[in-house]
Every structure is written in C-alpha cells, then in structure tokens.
Amino acid sequence: MLFRGDASGECLAKRIHGRQLTMPPAQGEYPLGTSQIRTGTFTLMTQLTPARAMTAPALPDHAPVFLAPRGTTRPWYDLSTVDPMSLTYDDVLLAPQPQTEVESRRRVDTSVPFGPWRLDLPVVTAPMDTIVGDDMLALFEELGGCTFWPRCDDPVAVAVAHRVRFGPGVRCAYSIGLGDRPESTIELARALADAGVRMILIDIAHGGQARLVRTLGALQSHPDLAEVVFVTGNIATASQARSYLEPEPVAAYVRVGVGSGGLCTTRLIAGTGVGQLSAIFDVAGTGLPVIADGGVRHPGDVAKALAAGSQVVMIGSLLAGTDETPGEVIDDGHGPRKFVRGQASFSYMIDNQIAVDKHRAPEGEAGFVPVKGSARTILTQVSGGLRSAMSYTGAANLAEFRRRAVFTLVSNATLFENQPHIFRR
Incomplete structure (x- = not known):
C-alpha cells in the first residue's frame, strides 16, 4: 500500500522502501515544517525545503497515475515529493481497466x-x-x-x-x-x-x-x-x-x-x-x-x-x-x-x-x-x-x-x- 489516510483524512502516510513518511495532502500548497522518517532504528527529522513548499506543478495530459485506496487514483507527481523514491519496471504493474471498448489486440x-x-x-x-x-x-x-x-x-x-x-x-x-x-x-x-x-x-x-x-x-x-x-x-x-x-x-x-x-x-x-x-x-x-x-x-x-x-x-x-x-x-x-x-x-x-x-x-x-x-x-x-x-x-x-x-x-x-x-x- 502506497497511501494510507489517517482518521481525519488530512494527511497521507507514504511507505517507501520500508520507510514511513507522514506529510500533508499531496495536492496544493506544501507548508514548511518537519517530517519524521522512521528507518527502524532511529527517527530522522528532516526540514521540508522551499522547493517542496511550492504549489504542486500542473500535470501534463499523459501524467501517469497510480492506484490509491478506495478505488481512487493519484498522479505520479503526488508521489514524487520525496526524492528517495526511485521506481523500476519491476516495482509496478499496469492495472486492467473497466468497460474498455477495444475488443481485440x-x-x-x-x-x-x-x-x-x-x-x-x-x-x-x-x-x-x-x-x-x-x-x-x-x-x-x-x-x-x-x-x-x-x-x-x-x-x-x-x-x-x-x-x-x-x-x-x-x-x-x-x-x-x-x-x-x-x-x-x-x-x-x-x-x-x-x-x-x-x-x-x-x-x-x-x-x-x-x-x-x-x-x-x-x-x-x-x-x-x-x-x-x-x-x-x-x-x-x-x-x-x-x-x-x-x-x-x-x-x-x-x-x-x-x-x-x-x-x-x-x-x-x-x-x-x-x-x-x-x-x-x-x-x-x-x-x-x-x-x-x-x-x-x-x-x-x-x-x-x-x-x-x-x-x-x-x-x-x-x-x-x-x-x-x-x-x-x-x-x-x-x-x-x-x-x-x-x-x-x-x-x-x-x-x-x-x-x-x-x-x-x-x-x-x-x-x-x-x-x-x-x-x-x-x-x-x-x-x-x-x-x-x-x-x-x-x-x-x-x-x-x-x-x-x-x-x-x-x-x-x-x-x-x-x-x-x-x-x-
């Protein structure tokens, strides 16, 4: 699971390579502050940089999207607010889509x-x-x-x-x-x-x-x-x-x-x-x-x-x-x-x-x-x-x-x- 909402739905928990990072909502303004990255044996406090505090960029038409809880999806840029994230082909699959009109390959x-x-x-x-x-x-x-x-x-x-x-x-x-x-x-x-x-x-x-x-x-x-x-x-x-x-x-x-x-x-x-x-x-x-x-x-x-x-x-x-x-x-x-x-x-x-x-x-x-x-x-x-x-x-x-x-x-x-x-x- 990549995203997990808290009880209030006001923040997202991201799990990246076994590390959990709690952040504000991915869309809109990213306020400056500190975030805790738990690495198993210690907690690393990191300051969000001004670059990360800027408004999320506009998404191009072909922006890749990922499955999120409750059947929703989120664009790749919502997942990329943490630099350590780095995915390979083996990290993903393409999800089959419903009600498709293509009857034959x-x-x-x-x-x-x-x-x-x-x-x-x-x-x-x-x-x-x-x-x-x-x-x-x-x-x-x-x-x-x-x-x-x-x-x-x-x-x-x-x-x-x-x-x-x-x-x-x-x-x-x-x-x-x-x-x-x-x-x-x-x-x-x-x-x-x-x-x-x-x-x-x-x-x-x-x-x-x-x-x-x-x-x-x-x-x-x-x-x-x-x-x-x-x-x-x-x-x-x-x-x-x-x-x-x-x-x-x-x-x-x-x-x-x-x-x-x-x-x-x-x-x-x-x-x-x-x-x-x-x-x-x-x-x-x-x-x-x-x-x-x-x-x-x-x-x-x-x-x-x-x-x-x-x-x-x-x-x-x-x-x-x-x-x-x-x-x-x-x-x-x-x-x-x-x-x-x-x-x-x-x-x-x-x-x-x-x-x-x-x-x-x-x-x-x-x-x-x-x-x-x-x-x-x-x-x-x-x-x-x-x-x-x-x-x-x-x-x-x-x-x-x-x-x-x-x-x-x-x-x-x-x-x-x-x-x-x-x-x-």
Whole structure:
C-alpha cells in the first residue's frame, strides 16, 4: 500500500522502501515544517525545503497515475515529493481497466511518429557495436522499428553505404561524440546531413553537461542542419531535461536512463543513477520527448515504459545473442554463444584506444551469452505484449495508452507471483 489516510483524512502516510513518511495532502500548497522518517532504528527529522513548499506543478495530459485506496487514483507527481523514491519496471504493474471498448489486440495501433519517420513498432536499437549491424538494421527496417548505429571511425561512409543498400528512406540514426570544439561536431554533422542522414545522436554518457547543451543549440540553429533531427542524452531527472528546454528547445528527443542497462555498471562504479521508471516519469513530465533507454528485461517492460510517457523504447541487451547481432558463434563446450559488451566496458575501451587510468574507469561489462535464435522472435513478443497491454487498458493507440494507463505498486510477494511459479516451488 502506497497511501494510507489517517482518521481525519488530512494527511497521507507514504511507505517507501520500508520507510514511513507522514506529510500533508499531496495536492496544493506544501507548508514548511518537519517530517519524521522512521528507518527502524532511529527517527530522522528532516526540514521540508522551499522547493517542496511550492504549489504542486500542473500535470501534463499523459501524467501517469497510480492506484490509491478506495478505488481512487493519484498522479505520479503526488508521489514524487520525496526524492528517495526511485521506481523500476519491476516495482509496478499496469492495472486492467473497466468497460474498455477495444475488443481485440489486433485492433490497436502501435505506430508512433518518430522524427522524420513513422514507426510501426515503437522500438529502437541501442547504439552498441555487438548488437547493431547490417542484419539487425535490415530486420528493424522490415518490422517497422528504427536502428541507432553505434559510433565508428567513418559514420559518413557507413551512411552512404546504407542508402545504397536500403534506399534513401532508411530508418537509421547515426551516433557521433561530443568533440573538443563545437566546430568539429558541427562539421561532422554537416557531412552526415550531406550524405542524407535525417537523425543524429550525440552519444555521451552524461547528458547534463552544459557544453552539450551549448553544442546542441549551435547545431539546431545552423542553416545547413535544419532538416536534421537531433537526439541527445543520457539524462535521468526533470532538472536535466529542463536545461534542454529553456530558454528554447535544443533537442528533439532525449535518451533517458543512467545505469539501468543490462551491461552497465555505472551504479556500482559511480554510485549514480535513478530507477528507470521514475526517470521516465520525471523527464516525460517536462514535455521533452523521451527515448527510454535501459532496464528492459521482459517484453512487458516495453509496455510499461511507453505507458509511463516515453515515445519509443531503446533495447540492447535484450537482443544479445540473436542471429542478427554481429560476431561469430563460438562453442567451447558450454554451448553456442556470442560475444556482447557494453560501450563503456574495458573491452570496448581497449579496442577503441580509450585510456583507462585514475581519471576513467570502465562502467560496463563484456562476456558471452547463449545463442537465442532470431531477434524476430523477441520483437514479435514485444509487439504482441504491447498490443495485449493496450487492450487491457482499453487504448486504441499509444496516445490513449498513456492517458488511460494506471500503475499499481507491487510487493516482493507480487514479484514472485508474477512468475510462472508452479515450476519454482
């Protein structure tokens, strides 16, 4: 139970990770004062900050809502007055809705506008060199997704080759780094635009850098880049998102997710990150279009990410070991396997001559995973799961899905119940 009203109904008790916090009503003015957070062995008195004393922000149309007692619901922003709250996909389920008009999952529309394209499947690849290659690009072209090509020595040559093989309308974004000088980044972006590229990803780990925002502003205002859609990231908070919106927007889409990837160790090495679902809620609430990046372990996680407000969902490790990933299959007595690595792993850093010293530590892992067969099977499960979630919610399209979705928090026992537990007794 997340909310519990007292006898008078004038305050709410929030239980977050075993801690109880008694606060005034979540809507309206938050008066200054102290709150008690009981942690089991001691009571911590905390002063509510002026920021928390301000009027609750206006809610966007797609603000996610949660089940509350007596059949009522509350928006996510009513739950986010305590910074320690940080939710992942496993912390929630989508609650089935009553009196829905969608009679079949075949009748829902999963398509979404994405930059210069319209995607039939709102899923894009992570820009990982052991996940993305020409075979994966071809599959995503066929199924209506979008490919993010990883950083490479000559992205212009790669883009030209793709236009020859797949045609000028190929749905592929190309990744570049943030150069030492904005001029060098602009020069590379112009070369990609001349090659027909319609979407460019500025691929760096910490999207909160001021120089990234400045560089994006220069890119957006350049007359030769007017037809290019820029994607940036990664970020995980609303305050980071607002830096891309004020005083004017400088990015069309932002990747949201810090430390949630299946091969990422940022939270262990740097101690930094935000639960992926909370990050999506917070950034989407600013109005900045979100690409949910990381944390997807099951097809249902894609549905949760889209319901939470993301425009599309980026997947990488979910595709590891599939036939379409680059690399050879090896069998050293442990079964057929394929190599996979994170873009911040020691393996990637060595291969790309990135120094590992006291200033930089690897924040990713590398290793071998069992061969899974075709990625088509996984993407079919993702598509079918999304359609099923939309039908449970009564949503005919993704815009309705975001408006109608209601989340419910789950217990540890529910996590066990979520599994096909007859085989786990």
